[in-house]
Amino acid sequence: MAIEINFGNPLTKDSFETTEFEKVRENLIAELGKFNYEKNNSNPQVINEIDWKKENVNFNLKRLNYKYENVDYILGLFLLRDIKLSEKFMANLKR
Numbered sequence: 001m002a003i004e005i006n007f008g009n010p011l012t013k014d015s016f017e018t019t020e021f022e023k024v025r026e027n028l029i030a031e032l033g034k035f036n037y038e039k040n041n042s043n044p045q046v047i048n049e050i051d052w053k054k055e056n057v058n059f060n061l062k063r064l065n066y067k068y069e070n071v072d073y074i075l076g077l078f079l080l081r082d083i084k085l086s087e088k089f090m091a092n093l094k095r
Helices: 018-032 081-091
Strands: 002-007 038-041 044-053 057-068 071-083
Touching: 018 044, 018 057, 018 071, 057 081, 071 081
Parallel strands: none
Antiparallel strands: 002 071, 038 044, 044 057, 057 071
8 A cells, every 4th residue: 555665774873864855756756747735834843845746646755854762863764555455454443
């Protein structure tokens, strides 16, 4: 139903830097085209969030604040989600 790819790793003290986010963003724009919207999320954990919808798939790229062992890191998350399967799954949970 979903595929998740993570960027950055607090165990190796590796953050997902702004320049890395921009490279991934530009490559996704080259592959997927213009994004549907860029969210200005009020959640302080979310630094950036971009969303594409293509046919039945939702593509979402985020940069997130993350604290590990009292040290701040920035992690990245790229999520691919099948919209129809997700809707069916959620509908079954409500039963």
